[in-house]
Amino acid sequence: MGINSRQEVDDLIKARYTLLYVVSSEERRVEDSLKSLAIEREFRLEAWCITQGFSGLANAPSPRDVRDPLKALEHIVGAEGKAVYILRDFHPFFQEPAIVRKLRDIASAFKRTKKTVIILSPVQKVPAELEKELSILDWDLPNRRDLEGLMKEMMPNVPEANRAAIQDDRAVQDKIIEAALGLTAVEAENVFAKSVVRTKTFDIPTILDEKKHIIRKSGILEYQEAAEKLGDVGGLEILKDWLQKRKHAFTSRARDFGLPLPKGILLIGVPGCGKSLTAKTIGALWQMPLLRLDVGKIFGGLVGSSEENIRKVLKTSEAIAPAVLWLDELEKGFSGTGSSNMSDGGTTSRVFGSFVTWLQEKTTPVFVIATANNVHQLPPELLRKGRFDEIFFVDLPARDERRSIFEIHIKKKGRDPAQFDLDKLTDASIEFSGAEIEQAVVAALYEAFDAGIELNTEGLLASIREIVPLAVTMKENIDNMREWAKTRARVASLSGPVARAKAAAAAAQHGGGGQSAFRKLDV
Numbered sequence: 001m002g003i004n005s006r007q008e009v010d011d012l013i014k015a016r017y018t019l020l021y022v023v024s025s026e027e028r029r030v031e032d033s034l035k036s037l038a039i040e041r042e043f044r045l046e047a048w049c050i051t052q053g054f055s056g057l058a059n060a061p062s063p064r065d066v067r068d069p070l071k072a073l074e075h076i077v078g079a080e081g082k083a084v085y086i087l088r089d090f091h092p093f094f095q096e097p098a099i100v101r102k103l104r105d106i107a108s109a110f111k112r113t114k115k116t117v118i119i120l121s122p123v124q125k126v127p128a129e130l131e132k133e134l135s136i137l138d139w140d141l142p143n144r145r146d147l148e149g150l151m152k153e154m155m156p157n158v159p160e161a162n163r164a165a166i167q168d169d170r171a172v173q174d175k176i177i178e179a180a181l182g183l184t185a186v187e188a189e190n191v192f193a194k195s196v197v198r199t200k201t202f203d204i205p206t207i208l209d210e211k212k213h214i215i216r217k218s219g220i221l222e223y224q225e226a227a228e229k230l231g232d233v234g235g236l237e238i239l240k241d242w243l244q245k246r247k248h249a250f251t252s253r254a255r256d257f258g259l260p261l262p263k264g265i266l267l268i269g270v271p272g273c274g275k276s277l278t279a280k281t282i283g284a285l286w287q288m289p290l291l292r293l294d295v296g297k298i299f300g301g302l303v304g305s306s307e308e309n310i311r312k313v314l315k316t317s318e319a320i321a322p323a324v325l326w327l328d329e330l331e332k333g334f335s336g337t338g339s340s341n342m343s344d345g346g347t348t349s350r351v352f353g354s355f356v357t358w359l360q361e362k363t364t365p366v367f368v369i370a371t372a373n374n375v376h377q378l379p380p381e382l383l384r385k386g387r388f389d390e391i392f393f394v395d396l397p398a399r400d401e402r403r404s405i406f407e408i409h410i411k412k413k414g415r416d417p418a419q420f421d422l423d424k425l426t427d428a429s430i431e432f433s434g435a436e437i438e439q440a441v442v443a444a445l446y447e448a449f450d451a452g453i454e455l456n457t458e459g460l461l462a463s464i465r466e467i468v469p470l471a472v473t474m475k476e477n478i479d480n481m482r483e484w485a486k487t488r489a490r491v492a493s494l495s496g497p498v499a500r501a502k503a504a505a506a507a508a509q510h511g512g513g514g515q516s517a518f519r520k521l522d523v
């Protein structure tokens, strides 16, 4: 991870940022960090809350019973010396104009003092008047070392008989710690406790399972099971090859070799052709957790909370890293950014902006895979160089690809593809997407079951005839997308019209010299 939160606060205080807003539900952990900073940098650290007034945390005088929030601010203004004041749960008082005004005064006046105010709250609620004055900062989730400490603290709860197996095995400890990454300290402690109660040890599946629940509860991220394998994807050889080659790209060996950290890819293309399917395989292929982000929901919340949400998502994925972050149906969230019909006061474009910045600058091993089927709804900034490693265009499957998709789905239904006339099926399903091929197989299976016969080629051909492929009704859209892809994306497979057009263009440019089509495509 880049710089941690403690370091960031240190820098901000030194740079005389006077009003900080720390978003974290872990008051204790944040305050402990600030306490150690106060001791190191020799400033006074006091915390205020509505029930107790001021209490000293480090280098501080005795407590002061000033509970009224406005009076508390006045007290801070009047105080001398080098000090940091933590205001716990101060956001409800932003309703009062006098408080907001006072904070604005503090923000500018304190630049000439050595005093800093830190608002610490589990939720982010910043009034518009203070947006410019406040620096918002999400506190890091516990890292490996923090979680190791927690695990060790809880070790005495594990029955002695099971303790040695953990204590003597570093690899097991690492796995336990890894399983808890992405949780807050309190959540991790609860999860560890639950595991000990249920299994009498730190049981990795139990911990992972609990983590999945907790992450899902947040409502925007989902921790996905590694259900699909790369072999379940038919065709798309170039894309699959690209992914295969990066199997070990997140290891330190790859760094030592001089390889850059892969950032991410964007898959754009025709609906039902395997974009989401491919995304689902990366977790298993690279042996990394796969986090699916509900793009629509990020923007579905209240205005303002979207920013908090996206930062939380990025924090969680960075804590779990190395991890794959999957943004499915990207256009649903990012459509309309920067357009004139914006109805949310610019939140969408701000959230989008912070995402793009993160994507470009991130140094943590979080690989982003974004999928979309409408290029024209995506903001052009996203497609610029430097954002994604590659933009792949996923077209309707070509002949040989349809053949392998039939094979995959026939096999999935427990039948032997060799028993079917795959050439006939392939010829009959021109312009079919992978999803439509799957649909044909399922429909034929129903028919066969109903008729009391075994699934056969005739049955499949009959159900193929019943389906009108989307490509027919969407012809214009698909043509537009292909036109776009010719110059702006890399093709995901060797066959198909865009690949052919690119090959022809390359051949023309090189005077049709003896290079193979493969070489020319691979640019």
Ligand SMILES: Nc1ncnc2c1ncn2[C@@H]1O[C@H](COP(=O)(O)OP(=O)(O)OP(=O)(O)O)[C@@H](O)[C@H]1O
Residues within 6 Å of the ligand: 232, 233, 234, 235, 236, 269, 270, 271, 272, 273, 274, 275, 276, 277, 278, 371, 372, 373, 397, 405, 408, 433, 434, 435, 436, 438
């Ligand atoms: N290349 C393929 N190989 C095997 N199965 C496929 C392929 N493409 C699609 N399918 C089948 O169709 C289903 C739907 O495909 P998928 O969800 O990946 O489409 P998509 O490209 O993400 O479409 P959309 O743009 O509508 O989201 C898959 O779960 C799979 O069963």
Ligand SMILES: [Mg+2]
Residues within 6 Å of the ligand: 275, 276, 277, 328, 329, 371
């Ligand atoms: Mg999809």
